[in-house]
Amino acid sequence: MNPESKNLDDYLISDAIVDWKTPHVRQTALELTRSIPDEVDKARCLYEWVRDTIPHTNDAGLEIVTCTASEVLHHGTGICFSKSHLLAAFLRAVNIPAGFCYQVLRFNPPVNNELVLHGLNGIYLSSLGKWIQVDARGNTRGINAQFSIVNEQLAFPMEDSAGEFIYDTLFAAPVSNVVSKLKKYDSRRELWLDLPKAFENKNA
Incomplete structure (x- = not known):
């Protein structure tokens, strides 16, 4: 992973999408980690909570399209x-820098070998002095998918x-073409026909 910014504060920002200063988002992150002093264990707890407690919208057979961290937490799906927006918000709320990574995969099931984006997170663990990559x-x-520091x-x-x-x-920050697609559609079925595609530059 190659961070686009060397300033870790850029990976702690609360903005319109990663809105961790929204009271419900911040309070949930703090409550989940209140009894956990260790940074790595905090990150693991928040990762596993988002992975396991918030069902993937397609798996759950739901049609709502969420985008911001607060929307995902409020509706309980994404x-x-x-x-990845919610996980980043949770981590940032407890002062753990988090960013966004993108994987290019064949659409499942394959359709004309079409490639689409998949979103995941990078987490900076200051106690270890390194970034790790996780998929919630x-x-x-x-x-x-698992949380691993090795x-x-x-x-x-x-x-x-x-x-x-x-x-x-x-x-x-989440890339603009991902955010625009999530904001464009009201139903997952519509979004599934127009999922975000690969960037032009592989090293972007």
Whole structure:
């Protein structure tokens, strides 16, 4: 991972999407970690809560499209991008820098080898002096993403031969084309026909 900013404060910002200063978001993050003094354990707790407690909208058979962290928490659901927004907000609320990573995958099930984006998070653990990458999408249908400070374990393995990869850049804010797609549609079925696509620059 290559952070787009060397300033960790950029990965702690509360904005319109990662709105961790919203009282409900901030209070939930603080309550979940109140009895946990260790930074790594706090990050693990928040990651596992978002992964396991907030169902992926498609898995749950829901039609609502959420985008901001507060929307995801309020409605209790989100797709991968939206869940990454909530996880980043939770982490930032307890002063753990968090950013956004994007993986390019074949649409599942494959449609004309179409490639779409998948959203996940980078977390900076100051006690370890390093970034780790995690995927809070949700473990269903054989998916087994885990929090690990040693061996990265994401939701989806990549097939280089199919053109799948993860962008090297660790973004401080969700990318605009993801946000615009989430804001554009009122139903997941409509969004599924127009999911965010790969960027032009693989190293973006």
